[in-house]
Amino acid sequence: AQTVTQSQPEMSVQEAETVTLSCTYDTSESDYYLFWYKQPPSRQMILVIRQEAYKQQNATENRFSVNFQKAAKSFSLKISDSQLGDAAMYFCAYRSVASGSRLTFGEGTQLTVNP
């Protein structure tokens, strides 16, 4: 079974600075998808960014980018120019291509943005 681990329960960053959230995963599969979801205090899960494992190029979405290291099974999220609205719980998630469509989530990292 796949597992996803986020080893940083809490992180903080100054407004306008850059922060990196870590995620590692364990799988025996070669084809899969990885996601970062954001959960603000409203509790709704919002997709931040997605990475296909077959793509070597790291995904970017405006101020959000990932560092995908397939061999190391690492998938970190970098938030540049942090804004107060970025404060939320961030979840890393894995989904297999071959075996079902369920998302497997990590424990989450609570990000605080300080003004």
Added chain:
Amino acid sequence: EPEVTQTPSHQVTQMGQEVILRCVPISNHLYFYWYRQILGQKVEFLVSFYNNEISEKSEIFDDQFSVERPDGSNFTLKIRSTKLEDSAMYFCASSVMGAQETQYFGPGTRLLVL
């Protein structure tokens, strides 16, 4: 922008009672999912649904749970006889297709079982 909606936002029920949580997926999506998040814990997959049948379920999704698409827009999760440990946030999600597609989540229903 289309979004997944869920009702109610909060529900309080007595242990042993039946509850039905409702979701309206994004209109052109074909796959539907339920997840739950017990306070302070990971988000956990419950079930996926496609073409009017369950396509995958987790070990959590036992006989107390059922899902249904009663009409062309709603997708429901029924808990037959609630237990204290069913207290959680329940999220509905939908995707256009299955494995290749991103799942979009609703705002959740907070269920409290007393």
